[in-house]
Amino acid sequence: MSTTHAAVAVALVSLATLGIGAFGLRVSRTTSDFYVASRSVSPSLNSSAIGGEYLSAASFLGVAGLVLTSGPDVLWYPIGWTAGYLLLLVLVAAPLRRSGAYTIPDFAQVRLQSVAVRRAATLLVVGVGWLYLMPQFQGAGLTLRTVSGSPGWVGMVLVAGIVVVNVVAGGMRSITFVQAFQYWLKLTALLVPAVFLLRAWALDGAPSPVAPDAWFAPWSTNDAQGLYTTYSVLVATFLGTMGLPHVVVRFYTNPDGHAARRTTLIVLALIGGFYLLPTVYGVLGRVYASDLVAAGRADTVVLELPARVLGGGLGDVLSALVTAGAFAAFLSTSSGLTMAIAGVVGQSLASGPLAGRLSPISSLRLAAAGCVLVPLGLALAAEPIPVATSVTFAFALAASTFCPLLVLGIWWRGLTAPGALAGMAGGGLAALLATVLALSDRPGGWTGTLVGQPALWTVPLGFGLMVGVSLLTRSRVPTTVARTMVRLHTPERVDVQR
Amino acid sequence: MAEKLTPEVHAAYERIHDSEEFTQLRSNYLRFVVPMTVGFMLWYLLYVVCSNWAPGLMGTQVFGTINVALLFGLLQFVTTFGIAWVYARYSARAMDPIAAGLLEDFEREVGR
Numbered sequence: 001m002s003t004t005h006a007a008v009a010v011a012l013v014s015l016a017t018l019g020i021g022a023f024g025l026r027v028s029r030t031t032s033d034f035y036v037a038s039r040s041v042s043p044s045l046n047s048s049a050i051g052g053e054y055l056s057a058a059s060f061l062g063v064a065g066l067v068l069t070s071g072p073d074v075l076w077y078p079i080g081w082t083a084g085y086l087l088l089l090v091l092v093a094a095p096l097r098r099s100g101a102y103t104i105p106d107f108a109q110v111r112l113q114s115v116a117v118r119r120a121a122t123l124l125v126v127g128v129g130w131l132y133l134m135p136q137f138q139g140a141g142l143t144l145r146t147v148s149g150s151p152g153w154v155g156m157v158l159v160a161g162i163v164v165v166n167v168v169a170g171g172m173r174s175i176t177f178v179q180a181f182q183y184w185l186k187l188t189a190l191l192v193p194a195v196f197l198l199r200a201w202a203l204d205g206a207p208s209p210v211a212p213d214a215w216f217a218p219w220s221t222n223d224a225q226g227l228y229t230t231y232s233v234l235v236a237t238f239l240g241t242m243g244l245p246h247v248v249v250r251f252y253t254n255p256d257g258h259a260a261r262r263t264t265l266i267v268l269a270l271i272g273g274f275y276l277l278p279t280v281y282g283v284l285g286r287v288y289a290s291d292l293v294a295a296g297r298a299d300t301v302v303l304e305l306p307a308r309v310l311g312g313g314l315g316d317v318l319s320a321l322v323t324a325g326a327f328a329a330f331l332s333t334s335s336g337l338t339m340a341i342a343g344v345v346g347q348s349l350a351s352g353p354l355a356g357r358l359s360p361i362s363s364l365r366l367a368a369a370g371c372v373l374v375p376l377g378l379a380l381a382a383e384p385i386p387v388a389t390s391v392t393f394a395f396a397l398a399a400s401t402f403c404p405l406l407v408l409g410i411w412w413r414g415l416t417a418p419g420a421l422a423g424m425a426g427g428g429l430a431a432l433l434a435t436v437l438a439l440s441d442r443p444g445g446w447t448g449t450l451v452g453q454p455a456l457w458t459v460p461l462g463f464g465l466m467v468g469v470s471l472l473t474r475s476r477v478p479t480t481v482a483r484t485m486v487r488l489h490t491p492e493r494v495d496v497q498r
Numbered sequence: 499m500a501e502k503l504t505p506e507v508h509a510a511y512e513r514i515h516d517s518e519e520f521t522q523l524r525s526n527y528l529r530f531v532v533p534m535t536v537g538f539m540l541w542y543l544l545y546v547v548c549s550n551w552a553p554g555l556m557g558t559q560v561f562g563t564i565n566v567a568l569l570f571g572l573l574q575f576v577t578t579f580g581i582a583w584v585y586a587r588y589s590a591r592a593m594d595p596i597a598a599g600l601l602e603d604f605e606r607e608v609g610r
Contacts, residue, residue: 075567076545079575085578086538261589489524
């Protein structure tokens with residue numbers, strides 16, 4: 001594909017992102033605007049924004065790459081990502097919104113009346129966010145290299161830069177507009193080329209995919225390790241979604257609990273519908289681009305198919321469109337994550353070391369710039385791994401820490417601060433350690449499987465520690481628990497009381 | 499976020515927490531969520547189990563290159579959405595009215 005088309009596409013998406021962000025800036029004035037868009041985002045706008053933010057590099061490039069490599073039965077990845085939203089809706093969405101807090105650390109403090117739990121939750125937000133940002137940046141590098149041949153760091157630095165400018169400029173309010181726009185851009189960018197590709201495939205006589213038998217046969221890896229991996233991914237995606245900081249913060253931007261439920265419903269339709277498209281690319285990839293698997297570039301199948309199948313001017317234009325969509329994916333997810341991390345860190349800065357010297361909004365801006373540098377460094381240093389696999393580490397960490405904190409915090413009055421700390425520390429350290437081992441040592445055999453997809457053992461560890469230590473420290477159940485419980489489970493019209 | 503509460507407000511919260519309606523609210527919730535979550539998990543695991551132990555069934559071609567596994571996978575998306583929809587309706591019917599009643603009690607009690 002021609003470099004010019006790709007450059008134009010990337011430039012247009014970047015400019016549109018900055019432009020819409022600037023529009024948001026004109027309406028962002030107060031601190032609440034910056035942190036939670038003044039809690040006044042309507043369900044339809046909010047759900048487009050959630051869809052835009054949630055469909056990351058892993059969804060846009062990774063699912064097609066997985067289908068290309070392993071066949072249609074990897075549909076359980078996107079199913080897990082979708083079903084995670086269902087659990088979020090049923091278990092935490094409305095109560096969390098009613099807690100009246102801005103972030104997970106706020107929630108932890110309100111519920112458990114403990115500054116230590118708040119600090120631990122803040123650290124974890126940063127950890128989960130960094131783990132999730134890294135693959136986004138790597139995906140950006142990969143995309144720009146594929147379409148234009150530029151070195152990997154160009155795409156990474158470009159995305160990181162735009163994200164920081166956007167968050168620094170407009171905060172949550174402007175990010176919401178950007179995200180909503182990017183959902184529809186991503187959908188168009190996969191849908192339009194898919195229509196042309198399917199037509200070309202039909203005119204071609206609808207050839208069958210060329211692949212080894214294992215690709216067609218469901219579950220070719222039906223040994224114990226394969227089964228463990230499947231269940232582990234399932235647990236991570238089911239339970240991790242509710243703990244992703246950029247997902248959870250969106251529920252604070254709903255006007256009330258009822259709107260939070262409606263938002264989730266629309267989101268499920270939006271992301272479920274979206275996931276059909278990468279599957280089409282993966283299957284067509286087996287017809288026209290099987291060589292990518294052997295070349296270790298399965299993640300690029302979405303980007304390469306239009307040029308390969310259609311060629312000519314049409315192929316160039318559609319490739320540019322897909323590239324634009326991919327960039328929208330990196331930008332939207334990274335913006336949402338950066339916003340979520342910066343929101344939490346900025347709040348700590350403004351109330352801690354920089355209290356009085358820096359306004360809340362300046363703290364948020366400072367935190368945004370700082371929070372992007374570490375994952376950018378990681379992305380530059382780490383070897384690329386398939387993007388759908390690497391995001392599961394972030395899911396596993398969130399599922400082992402925030403999932404127990406939120407579920408038990410909302411539904412079990414016996415949770416205590418020491419219990420929450422023990423669970424977050426135990427589950428979190430185990431998941432982090434597994435991630436570090438899997439990325440650096442890459443052990444083989446059962447050890448490799450256990451650290452490669454840790455959720456199946458780290459989530460029970462987190463829950464177990466949280467319940468166990470809480471039961472041992474019963475005297476530390478916060479005295480405010482009755483009030484918090486009523487507040488979490490009744491609708492909120494009395495502003496003063498929250 | 500530790501805010502000051504007057505003793506009356508605190509008492510109101512305590513009373514609501516111990517009230518029958520609040521217990522009812524939570525049990526209505528659990529009565530829906532527990533079976534639904536378990537059911538959905540089983541339905542979801544069935545997909546994995548079938549793929550694992552009934553590859554013949556899952557590999558059956560329905561039409562063209564579309565096999566049972568693919569249809570099964572797509573059905574998972576549909577059911578996910580369906581459950582969310584049913585839940586939204588259920589909470590609007592069985593939970594929101596009780597919650598609204600509790601809120602009225604609270605407002606009356608603390609005199610706003």
